[in-house]
Amino acid sequence: MRYNNSSSGEECPLTKGRSYKYTLSMYCGDGLKFIISCFTILTISITTTLILQILYADGSPQDKASIHGAVATDYTNCSQIGSKILRKGGNAVDAAVAATICMTVVAPHKTGLGGGGYIMIYNHKEQSEPIIVDFANNTITDNFVQDEIRIPAVLKGLEHAHKLKGKLPWNEIVKPSVSLAKGGFVVSKELASEISKNINYEILYGHINAGDILKLHDLSDLLNAVALEGTNVLYNGSFSQKLLHDKVKLLKLLPQLVNYKPDVYIAKKSSFYKHAIYYSPHMSLLKSMITALENLKISTDNTSIVETDIEVAKTLINSVSIPLQIKQYVKEERYTGVVAMDWEDTYVCIITGLSTPFGLGHMSSVGFLLDKADTNNNLSTLVPIIFHNEKALCGLRGVFGTDDILIIGQLLYSIIVRQLNVSEAVEHPRYYFSSDEFVIENDPKHSIDALIRSQLNLIVQLETDSILKSVNVIIKRKDLMSSHSDSRGGGLASRF
């Protein structure tokens, strides 16, 4: 076995050459390669390769056994918590659930136990239709709306997915995040900057800088109880009694908390350049966008020319701007996507978020922020995506999630039609819709081609410190798995 570590001190944990008890699904016989890309906000540039490449030159059984799975999140320790779960024998559902609980601890501006989201689960060997656990749509009910509070749905959603498809005991999934909240975690640049924007957030978390250690004792107590006794401690137990200071409101809300259940249904499917694309059924706009791109019938010879990029951009923008549903689009990044793949070829995307960064901004006495809800459910823009080649079992397949339909179009085009590798596809400069205009990224790492920019008449350029929406992706070609955590989100993918 040889591996080639050309990267500069990149965080990219390796475990190699050990024998594990798992049987890998290695039905594609593409030699034995595993590549993981590690990028950080500080070091990445599109053209600089800071990629750790591990090449397993020959296919001895031990080598096979060392290729297991990957987890990509916006925070490196959360990816690691996920990959540790895989190492313990957990599957992709266990890993993604554990990593998401971790994100609720380290990124309260983007997600939290007060929020909601979607989970998509798919097994490529079984080729069954992906299921979706929806804990976003049904989180706004009458009483909660009156009080502008979302039913805190994340734990119920995660527990539901774990009960359906998880392998490891629940306790082992939650425990790593209890330790992280209790022992403290390193505050990310993004969290520090979000907290500094508002004095109220500084009251909640203190005046903290990026790199400081933050401990969340109340949250760790809650998670510890959840680990030991299940989520009922929050929905119908001692912690639910402490959720709100206002006893009158609390009495109204408790019955709804007790009865809260996520919805589960089958994903919707569309065809795109000979690939099946699965998404949540409420995203009807996505179907028309996919169809519009499909109708361009772009030939592979033409994918690297600027004219094609322009045509694609125009098509994407037209397909989303005409139906005016675009009004829902939210400017701030207030979601986080966790993706995982395991050796059984299970793919999972968990996308969770809040209506606005930090939700209502009031700390409940059980250690997390409740989310703000109005009748316009802002979490309905969250979409998990899974795709695979329709004909070839060993063809390209992958998983990601975001809250922006325009980004989905750009990524599907880059990965499936342009056949960019996962790092290039994720780090490619993007255009967004923001409030009532299209904007393009223009920071040193993500700067769109000047010709495309002028051709598109994009109205304003984003300032460098403006929205940067993170999309973490894992793809597989034959038996080769590649994962990439978006440098916009600040995390690194971890694999086992």
Ligand SMILES: *[C@@H]1O[C@H](CO)[C@@H](O)[C@H](O)[C@H]1NC(C)=O
């Ligand atoms: C987080 O990651 C860093 C770097 O890999 C590691 O040193 C640290 O122990 C991790 N912390 C936890 C709580 O896992």
Ligand SMILES: *[C@@H]1O[C@H](CO)[C@@H](O)[C@H](O)[C@H]1NC(C)=O
């Ligand atoms: C809530 O807890 C009470 C008391 O433990 C129990 O009687 C009741 O069945 C629970 N309700 C639900 C919906 O689980």
Ligand SMILES: *[C@@H]1O[C@H](CO)[C@@H](O)[C@H](O)[C@H]1NC(C)=O
């Ligand atoms: C949300 O749920 C309601 C009923 O539970 C259903 O009628 C509606 O279509 C759902 N909306 C979305 C966007 O999924």
Ligand SMILES: *[C@@H]1O[C@H](CO)[C@@H](O)[C@H](O)[C@H]1NC(C)=O
């Ligand atoms: C490639 O693009 C050019 C210019 O847009 C176009 O004229 C040509 O028909 C395209 N070729 C194919 C095979 O689609």
Ligand SMILES: *[C@@H]1O[C@H](CO)[C@@H](O)[C@H](O)[C@H]1NC(C)=O
């Ligand atoms: C939901 O999004 C809309 C449109 O961006 C925004 O006006 C509204 O304030 C958001 N709702 C909440 C609760 O943040």
Ligand SMILES: *[C@@H]1O[C@H](CO)[C@@H](O)[C@H](O)[C@H]1NC(C)=O
């Ligand atoms: C992805 O593509 C870029 C540009 O072609 C290349 O520099 C990089 O090495 C590739 N990365 C991987 C992991 O193959």
